[in-house]
Every structure is written in C-alpha cells, then in structure tokens.
Amino acid sequence: MFRYCPSCASKKIRFMDNRVFRCPDCGFVYYHNTAAATALIADTGGCILFTRRGKEPAAGKLDLPGGFVNPREGAVEGLIRECREELGWTPERGSLVLFASFPNVYPYKNIVYNTCDFYFTARIDDGLTEESFNLQQSEISGVEFIKYDEVRLEKLAFESTRLAARAYLKTLGGIYE
Ligand SMILES: [Zn+2]
Numbered sequence: 328m329f330r331y332c333p334s335c336a337s338k339k340i341r342f343m344d345n346r347v348f349r350c351p352d353c354g355f356v357y358y359h360n361t362a363a364a365t366a367l368i369a370d371t372g373g374c375i376l377f378t379r380r381g382k383e384p385a386a387g388k389l390d391l392p393g394g395f396v397n398p399r400e401g402a403v404e405g406l407i408r409e410c411r412e413e414l415g416w417t418p419e420r421g422s423l424v425l426f427a428s429f430p431n432v433y434p435y436k437n438i439v440y441n442t443c444d445f446y447f448t449a450r451i452d453d454g455l456t457e458e459s460f461n462l463q464q465s466e467i468s469g470v471e472f473i474k475y476d477e478v479r480l481e482k483l484a485f486e487s488t489r490l491a492a493r494a495y496l497k498t499l500g501g502i503y504e
Contacts (some may be wrong), residue, residue, distance in 0.1 A: 328359070328438055345441070361430075364442045365406040366393035366488065367418060368426065368495050371453040374472040375492070377483075378413070381468040384434050385484035389471070391491075395442070402445050414470065415461025422449040427494055431487035446491040475499055 329348055332340040337352035348357040368391060369376040377389045392414055396405035403423055411417050426448045433440040457470050475496060480489045 329357075333357070361441045361443050362433075363396040363402065363405075364394060364431070364433075364444045365396060365402050365409065366391040366444055366446050366491065367406055367410065367423070368446060368448045368491065369418065369451045370448060370495075371451055371455065371472060373453070374474050375478060375495075376451065376455075377471050377473055378467045379469040379471065380484055381464060381466050387468070388484035389473075389482050390484045391446075391488055393444075403447075406445075406447055413463045413466050415463075416455075416459065418449050418451065422451070423447045424449070427491050429487035429490045431485050433485075442487075444485075444487045444491070446495075448495065 328342065329340055331338055332350040332353060332355050334350060334355040335353035337350050339352055340348055340350045340355070342348050346359050346361075348359065349355070367376075376392065378392055380386050380388050380390050392410050393406055394409040394413070396402055397408070400408070403420065406423065407417060407420065424447060425445060427446045429444055429446070431442045431444045433442050457472070460470050462468075462470065478492060478496060480493055483489045483492060
C-alpha cells in the first residue's frame with residue numbers, strides 16, 4: 328500500500344504480519360488494524376431482508392444491510408446509521424440482538440481491509456415491502472425479501488455473510504442448510 332515511507336520517503340518501508348508498516352530509517356510505524364463492521368439479519372418471520380450491492384466489491388451480489396463502523400461510534404449506532412443512510416429505514420434499537428461475529432476480507436480500490444463483522448438480528452414488521460425503502464443508489468441497487476428456504480448462500484457477496492446466514496437459518500430448525 329505504501330511504496331515510500333509517508334514520514335521520510337524511504338523505500339525501505341515494510342508491511343509485516345499483514346497489519347503493520349515499519350520504516351527502518353526513521354522509525355515510522357502504522358498499524359493497518361482490523362476494521363469493525365456490522366450487518367443486520369432482518370427477519371419478517373418468514374423472509375430475510377437482503378440488499379443487492381450497487382458497487383464493488385461484489386457489485387450485483389446479495390448482501391445484508393450494514394457497513395463499516397465509524398470512528399468513535401458503537402456497533403449498534405453504526406448499524407442503525409447504515410440502515411438509515413442506505414435504506415432510508417431505521418430498525419428499532421430495542422429489536423437488535425447481537426447474533427454472531429465472523430472475520431471478512433474486503434478488497435477496495437487495491438487495498439485489502441480485514442474486517443471483524445458483527446451480525447445482529449431483528450424481527451421486523453412483516454408489512455414492510457420493497458417499496459418501504461428509500462435506497463441510496465450509489466450503494467444499493469435493490470432490496471429483496473427472500474423466504475428462508477429460498478436463500479442461496481452462494482449468491483451472497485462475502486464469506487462472513489454466508490457463514491452468518493447459514494448459522495441463522497440453522498437456528499430456525501436446521502432444515503435450511
Ligand atoms: Zn521513514
């Protein structure tokens with residue numbers, strides 16, 4: 328990511344252990360730490376709400392609502408903000424339950440971000456429809472309510488999302504694997 332040290336311009340800067348840049352010439356250190364991200368498994372009682380990604384990585388594939396947690400933000404606040412921004416819809420804070428966490432790898436514009444994804448669940452109003460949302464088109468090209476037994480894990484954008492969706496479907500009786 329850095330070809331030259333951002334502090335002294337030395338070409339000897341090295342990226343080590345997949346997370347830290349060190350410059351032997353001036354002592355510059357930068358930790359490219361794991362980033363926190365959130366996602367929501369919103370369940371109507373028969374269907375799960377998926378988004379269709381409007382941008383890379385994995386444009387066009389199915390995903391869950393959510394995104395990166397901002398600096399100085401908690402995971403719940405980050406998830407609610409992402410839902411508001413991307414979907415024009417705010418999940419009820421009291422309905423959010425932390426369900427699982429999985430690591431993910433998110434390549435974006437030639438930089439690989441390692442993330443720690445936190446998956447929340449919420450039971451949502453089964454009266455919601457695709458028209459209930461006001462989508463941020465730069466991020467999301469559509470939303471789909473998919474019945475439990477019609478969720479196809481291979482159509483999901485990320486490994487962590489597949490693991491979370493599989494684990495969630497398993498809690499519903501183990502017949503949707
Ligand atoms: Zn340096």
